[in-house]
Amino acid sequence: MNLVADSDGTLRVTGLDRLSASNCGDFKQLVLLRLAENVRVVELECAHLRFIDSDGLGTLITIHKRLVTCSGRVRLKQPLPVVRQLLRLLRFDEIFEIIP
């Protein structure tokens, strides 16, 4: 997993193939630490995110709530169908920015 913060305030997260209870704690901690770097958008590269569970989604909600306080947002880029289907099921497509 790589986290790269751009000058435009976007924290790009790549190389994540799974976000679940077993790794979402580390993921959350790393992202929250980087939010102090004027990050307004957390962009999660989802092309390889094969699996996400409710804990992983809960982590995204936590990050989302942090970003909302500074008018920021979570962006999910190119999620796989299985993930996109899950996001729709849980109505997360209403709060996250999803880029096909």
Next chain:
Amino acid sequence: MNDHAPSAVRREFRTLLRLEAVCEFSAVRAATLAVRDWLAGKGLPEADLGAWELALVEAANNAVKYAGAEARQRPVTIEISCGERDVEARIIDHTAGFDWPTEVDLPDVDSESGRGLFLIKSLVDQVTYLRHAGENVLVLRRARPVSGGEILPDVCQLQNHLAEVETALTDMTAELASSYESLVALFRYSSELGAHTDLKDFSHRLLKDLMQIAEADCAVLRLISHDGKKLETLLVLPGEANKSLPSVALVGAVASVEIGAARDREDIWFGPEEPLGPDDPLCAVMPVGNGICHAFYVANQLVGTATLGRLMADKSFTAAQVNLLHTFIDFLAIQIVNARLLDERTVARVTQRELQIAADIQRSLLPSKIPSCMPFELAAACQSALQVGGDFFDIIPASDGVLLLVIADVMGKGVPAALFAAVLRSTIRSMPQLFDQPGELLATANRTLFPDLSRVDMFVTAQIAFLNPHQQKIITASAGHCPLLVWRRDAPAAVALGQSGFPLGIEPLTRYAQTETPLPPGAAALLYTDGLSESRNAAGEMLGEKGLLRILAWAAAQTSDPQTGKHYLLARLADYCGHEPLTDDQTLILIRHVV
């Protein structure tokens, strides 16, 4: 996850995977990935694999999240079974458990947790949560897609199942075909029911059809004999000339499955494990591998036995084939009984007709009118115990006012007896020159009739009396017949007179003595057959000659004419017999010297 934990066993049509994971998220992750791989191996499509992985992760993660210190020491167990139609998972944990909510709703969209149960419920078709002390089981079931990719084990199962179905269909088709053949055969035979067909031919055709439909190689049909004491062979099929089967007694020392089936009223099977006994008569005609013997009854009466045999030792008769045997043979039993009843009715009709003919003959033999022979007057009677008896009498007028009286009893009844009576009558009538010599007349008649009588083992008893009114005497001769009974006014009792020789038809050359007896005025003489003296009362006591003498004396003393005397005599006989039916013909000629 324990290294040795995964194990797969085949249970009926389902395969089972059981995993035990230590109570940690990472172990749960590994376990669910293992499940995913296993399910992938079962041919589940990607969408199903994803759904199962997520549902199991949610369930097992809950077990980890809510485990206490003690529960953390115990594994989270995942059992998953894969069937043809669905997949079932059981997640066993050791948490305190919780109450599964009646409704699982989605939390607020910005809630950071509380979506696990919603996801589980959304991903599977059926959820059951079993909460126990120290152990909880979450059971998840999700249907497999109809057109999922098939893998080798399932193909084998399907092939096996298909083979079973094909076998069942083949059996059903065979049974249906045999049932159809049976129905056709039975309908065909039904048209012959009641008809007077040849029983053996009918049985032969029916048994051949039965053998063909039941796939039997040989058959034996036996019927109970008319005396009910033995089983007689009607058919042995195939009917080679060298196959014969003697009758077998129902009661005896012979060890026979046919006798056993008839005695116990149940089918007896024989084959390699329970072969025919060495003394069993069936051994001679049925060298079989398998067989069944069925005894058949109608109205609780044994009719016969039918035995089917098959040469192949490893192919016994099926239940359907045994049913065929029962159906066909029970049908045959009805036909056999019907045929016997038909035969009996036919015989009865023929006999009735014969008796009618014989009765006509007998009536034609009797004199239509009793001739006058003054000072003697005569009366006669002939009562048959059956429609036609063997008794007859004749009264033949001769020249000079004399009469020849004949009374006879032909052994037997019916047409033969009537015919011999007619022949005897003609024979005697043809010899008027011997009327005054009754002994010689009998001897001549005996010589004439002997060849015919002896050929059919019959004989005739006869008494011939020459009644001479001029000399007021009677000359008699007897061929084994009852004696002449005579009553006179001056005598204290009636007496039996005369000697007797052999009945006609016993010895070709025999002589008959003559007895001359005067019949003074008022005297009565009686010629009779043994039906009178052998009359029995209700106690079974026979009247006897002495009893008849008493009745004659009484009747003669009470009357003066023979007609009235005859009625008195017969009335007294009837009184003696009471309501007992006649057991023999009763014939008499009563002679009275009227004053």
